[in-house]
Amino acid sequence: MKRPVIETLLSRLDNTLRWTGIPARVADEMSDAPSVDRKHRPLRWIPIWPIAFSCVLFILTLSWPSAMNNLIALVPSLGGVIVAMVPVIHMNGPLGKPSLEDDEREAALRKDSFLFCLGLLACLNCLGQPFLMILSHWQNWQTARGVSVAISALMLNASLLGCLPTLYASWTLGQLPKE
Amino acid sequence: MSLYNRISIFRAEQGISRRQLADAVGVNNQTIGYLERGDYKPSLELALKIARHFGVAVEMLFSFDRFEPIAMTLKRAGEDE
Numbered sequence: 421m422k423r424p425v426i427e428t429l430l431s432r433l434d435n436t437l438r439w440t441g442i443p444a445r446v447a448d449e450m451s452d453a454p455s456v457d458r459k460h461r462p463l464r465w466i467p468i469w470p471i472a473f474s475c476v477l478f479i480l481t482l483s484w485p486s487a488m489n490n491l492i493a494l495v496p497s498l499g500g501v502i503v504a505m506v507p508v509i510h511m512n513g514p515l516g517k518p519s520l521e522d523d524e525r526e527a528a529l530r531k532d533s534f535l536f537c538l539g540l541l542a543c544l545n546c547l548g549q550p551f552l553m554i555l556s557h558w559q560n561w562q563t564a565r566g567v568s569v570a571i572s573a574l575m576l577n578a579s580l581l582g583c584l585p586t587l588y589a590s591w592t593l594g595q596l597p598k599e
Numbered sequence: 600m601s602l603y604n605r606i607s608i609f610r611a612e613q614g615i616s617r618r619q620l621a622d623a624v625g626v627n628n629q630t631i632g633y634l635e636r637g638d639y640k641p642s643l644e645l646a647l648k649i650a651r652h653f654g655v656a657v658e659m660l661f662s663f664d665r666f667e668p669i670a671m672t673l674k675r676a677g678e679d680e
Binding site: 523524525526593594596597599 | 616617
């Protein structure tokens with residue numbers, strides 16, 4: 421019997437990611453009886469990567485538009501890396517399930533982390549938007565340049581929103597000695 | 600203001616693990632670790648739950664002042680006898 425095309429395609433997509441161990445971990449975490457105890461693992465360095473990629477992309481788009489025209493292939497690559505990494509790193513975890521099982525300390529830490537992140541994002545955007553408007557007027561940007569800067573700013577915002585809470589929480593908590 | 604506690608002493612005395620205490624009071628076992636280390640100040644509800652689990656008053660477990668070392672307490676108790 422011939423399999424439907426869509427199932428084969430989805431199975432293939434699953435198989436391409438299975439080697440990372442992430443699908444198995446997500447399935448286990450989402451089950452009613454996870455095999456391992458729930459434990460928040462500090463991620464102190466990994467969240468820096470998507471933020472760094474987004475910053476590089478934003479600075480390149482803003483400062484060297486001619487270079488970006490030549491390195492246009494870089495944009496989807498960096499964007500792909502960021503889009504792939506952020507959901508894995510994000511503090512709410514896959515589908516937000518860990519946040520439903522928080523105890524009081526974890527809930528307080530989650531709240532502090534998001535408050536820090538949203539406060540920082542609000543400041544950056546309040547300062548950045550008028551700066552970009554003045555710069556675009558001063559340098560007489562064309563539409564294409566404006567769009568590329570806006571897209572890179574969006575990616576920077578998304579990666580900060582996705583990774584900064586995890587980074588904050590990971591650096592706030594010290595490592596516990598084993599019992 | 601610092602909040603000191605003697606959870607680890609009571610836990611060691613009763614021979615229970617962090618996990619067992621965490622399950623008894625309904626928190627993650629990492630939370631018990633951070634509590635013992637003084638990195639987290641518990642809510643009144645959690646403090647009362649822990650005290651009830653050990654069967655002592657909450658003041659026996661938590662204090663704004665440093666607890667006296669056990670050696671000093673034992674020495675004083677020996678002198679009193």
